Amino acid sequence: MVLTAVLASAQGTHPVSGRRIAGVMGHEGAAWLERPEREAEEAPRKAVAALNIKAGETVADIGAGSGYYTVLLADGVGPRGRVYATDIQPEMLALIRKKVEGRSLANVELMLGTETTTGLPDGSVDLALMVDVYHELAQPQVFLQAVKRTLRQDGRLVLIEFRKESPWVPIREEHKMSVREARMELEAEGFRLDRVVDVLPWQHILVFTVSDGK
Ligand SMILES: C[S@@+](CC[C@H](N)C(=O)[O-])C[C@H]1O[C@@H](n2cnc3c(N)ncnc32)[C@H](O)[C@@H]1O
Secondary structure: OOHHHHHOOOOOOHHHHHHOOOEEEEEEEEEEEOOOHHHHHHHHHHHHHOOOOOOOOOOEEOOOOOHHHHHHHEEEEEOOOEEEEEEOHHHHHHHHHHHHHHHHOOEEEEOOOOOOOOOOOOEEEEEEEEEEEEHHOHHHHOOOOHHHHHHHEEEEEEEEEEEEOOOOOOOOOOHHEHHHHHHHHHOOOOOEEEEOOOOOOEEEEEEEEOOOOO
């Protein structure tokens, strides 16, 4: 399936790394997010397993899109846990709502965010996850501060991003991130790279913790 048609053009450069910020994927991109070959190409189930989510935790699926990960995360946190699924596009939230209602998932809550706000309560989240989202944040510096406020003590932020270091990964350049770029940009906002988990075919799993106590 061709992705290019649903990707907006780049929105400027990141002041710390010089990275070109990608345009936001429109909600027409939901078909690409739901493509049957995604499991083979991106191994989302393997990714969720690598996150070591504990039953009862609160996980924020930030930029949840059509909710592909949301339902996997809902299973991971179990009935005592909670998944916040956020997006800036109401059309995406409507798709997630359909899934959640269809599966009778009682532990998922939907939130409409903005380019600068998450919509999530402060100090409420054990794990903030952004899958294929960070590279298209229009205001990454402000947004990271907002994400940081949502984390509980010892909370973690995980980015899953297509590897810029692998030229053969068939994704447009500005929709990929290198470990170096992610590290530069997140360290500047008070995060520390805890580890890189490279078990996925096309993507890095980048695990960050808060380093500046704010
Ligand atoms: C490429 S899609 C990925 C969707 C989903 N994470 C997945 O992997 O299936 C990126 C999503 O991030 C959303 N997004 C972009 N900027 C955002 C922001 N500041 N806050 C919340 N969502 C955002 C877009 O609307 C889009 O639905």
